[in-house]
Amino acid sequence: MAAAVVPALRCSLLQRWPHRCGPGVRAVPGAGAALRPCSSRVAQDGINQPVIDRIIRVDHAGEYGANRIYAGQMAVLGRSSVGPVIQQMWNQEKNHLKKFNELMVAYRVRPTVLLPFWNVAGFVLGAGSALLGKKGAMACTVAVEESISEHYNNQIRTLIEEDPEKYKELLQVIKQFRDEEQEHHDIGLEHDAEATPAYSVLKTAIQLGCKAAIFLSERI
Amino acid sequence: LLVSLAVVRCQQYPPLRTLQASAALRAASDEHKKEPWASSSQQHFESPPAEHQPEEKPQGPHPSYTGQGGQESEDYESEEQLQHRILTAALEFVPEHGWTAEAIAEGAKTLGLSVAAAGLFHSDGSELILHFVSDCNTKLTELLKKEQKLVQLGEAEKKPIDEFLRDAVEARLRMLIPYIEKWPQALSVLLLPRNIPSSLSLLTSMIDDIWHYAGDQSTDFNWYTRRAVLTAIYNTTELVMMQDSSPGFEDTWRFLENRVADAMAMSNTATQVQSTGEAVVQGLMGAAVTVSNAGTCRAVTAEFLLNVSICFPNPNLENNMEKLSSFVT
Numbered sequence: 001m002a003a004a005v006v007p008a009l010r011c012s013l014l015q016r017w018p019h020r021c022g023p024g025v026r027a028v029p030g031a032g033a034a035l036r037p038c039s040s041r042v043a044q045d046g047i048n049q050p051v052i053d054r055i056i057r058v059d060h061a062g063e064y065g066a067n068r069i070y071a072g073q074m075a076v077l078g079r080s081s082v083g084p085v086i087q088q089m090w091n092q093e094k095n096h097l098k099k100f101n102e103l104m105v106a107y108r109v110r111p112t113v114l115l116p117f118w119n120v121a122g123f124v125l126g127a128g129s130a131l132l133g134k135k136g137a138m139a140c141t142v143a144v145e146e147s148i149s150e151h152y153n154n155q156i157r158t159l160i161e162e163d164p165e166k167y168k169e170l171l172q173v174i175k176q177f178r179d180e181e182q183e184h185h186d187i188g189l190e191h192d193a194e195a196t197p198a199y200s201v202l203k204t205a206i207q208l209g210c211k212a213a214i215f216l217s218e219r220i
Numbered sequence: 221l222l223v224s225l226a227v228v229r230c231q232q233y234p235p236l237r238t239l240q241a242s243a244a245l246r247a248a249s250d251e252h253k254k255e256p257w258a259s260s261s262q263q264h265f266e267s268p269p270a271e272h273q274p275e276e277k278p279q280g281p282h283p284s285y286t287g288q289g290g291q292e293s294e295d296y297e298s299e300e301q302l303q304h305r306i307l308t309a310a311l312e313f314v315p316e317h318g319w320t321a322e323a324i325a326e327g328a329k330t331l332g333l334s335v336a337a338a339g340l341f342h343s344d345g346s347e348l349i350l351h352f353v354s355d356c357n358t359k360l361t362e363l364l365k366k367e368q369k370l371v372q373l374g375e376a377e378k379k380p381i382d383e384f385l386r387d388a389v390e391a392r393l394r395m396l397i398p399y400i401e402k403w404p405q406a407l408s409v410l411l412l413p414r415n416i417p418s419s420l421s422l423l424t425s426m427i428d429d430i431w432h433y434a435g436d437q438s439t440d441f442n443w444y445t446r447r448a449v450l451t452a453i454y455n456t457t458e459l460v461m462m463q464d465s466s467p468g469f470e471d472t473w474r475f476l477e478n479r480v481a482d483a484m485a486m487s488n489t490a491t492q493v494q495s496t497g498e499a500v501v502q503g504l505m506g507a508a509v510t511v512s513n514a515g516t517c518r519a520v521t522a523e524f525l526l527n528v529s530i531c532f533p534n535p536n537l538e539n540n541m542e543k544l545s546s547f548v549t
Contacts, residue, residue, distance in 0.1 A: 111443050113444060
């Protein structure tokens, strides 16, 4: 019984926003046999639209936020010795964002409503951590990149569970980005991130914020 | 798994009415003629899209009979298709009977089914209206797709955005013309709390379709602004159309043209405001840099002069040093 309920729950969780479904009139629960007409937009080649929607939306939001974090860090530490390092990482994030912009248009995914908020919050986090010094900025980088790598890994798992063949291109992109984020994480460690005062507190707080951001961006 | 899914859903949602109604329906139809039940494929529309919708399979909570294996899935398919066919047939009678169970009953009669078929649906005609709206949206999408193909093949000019939006909204609203008398009733039904999720999702996906074919590629907050603006335009134009008695609804189309023009002007103003704001910020930054540079300039000159004056004996040295060092800080 439990085994049957779990997939049913998972199905309903994944398909909470029915307006991305295909054409057709389908029966839904309600008083009597109410039909629930759905959008006229066809699913592209039978991909699981709700899942892809979430993945691309949250990844786009993540790269957008990362961009803003690095922008904040550069605003404070741009002329210091770590400036070039941060600039290089920022450039890679800009590429990531560009790629997700393309994917978003291709899959017709809605961006998250919280983008203006992530715009400000990301910049404040970057600038704030940079004001704690170079090590502070690196600590922030380490924390964020670790969250993002874990998050990308989860997505890779999800997509592989669904259908590795169908989502080959997307999987490739996410794998490549995960590797680059991991590089950023390692660069952060190399630059004495762990020597920051209150490193573990800072790291935990930032990672908690990232988890909340991911949760919200997937849904809203 | 399908069976256990059905069992789970069965426990949540009362299927009684469907069972009884469809049983009565089948009994009645057996008397008249044998309907060839189409099987398996997920074809829902008369203008059938080529793609199938596999994601619909696990979702459709068919509140029903358990443990009937293949028989069950066939019945599930044909249940929906049957309802679809009845509703399509019922549309013909809407101008006369309104969006009501009578229209559905008449529609069922033309298919050779019993009038009890109307019992499959709500008495306020919700499903009929939602079916109609969904149908219109599909037709609009087909139309936009066709136009896009023509532009891609070079057989047509790409329209400027305001003209595109205007034409799309007009095309969609024209589909209401045969039912315009009874449309206010339909709108009020669509606003019932029970129907709001469906009607809202149909509306949003239609607006999204129009923007997509208009070439919108925004990935920031503009995505929302544009859709909100177009939704407002569509809704207000629809309401104007309800009370429009001019020949060929020309007042409505003029209203639509004006609203779209307003929206374009607003977006231009917004861009201008933004660039003005940016220019102002640039100016301020420039001024700040100039002032700080001037300050630096003075400091550098003062220090140089200070060093020079130390080298040469000077009775006014103390005074001069005081003055110069104030510039250095």
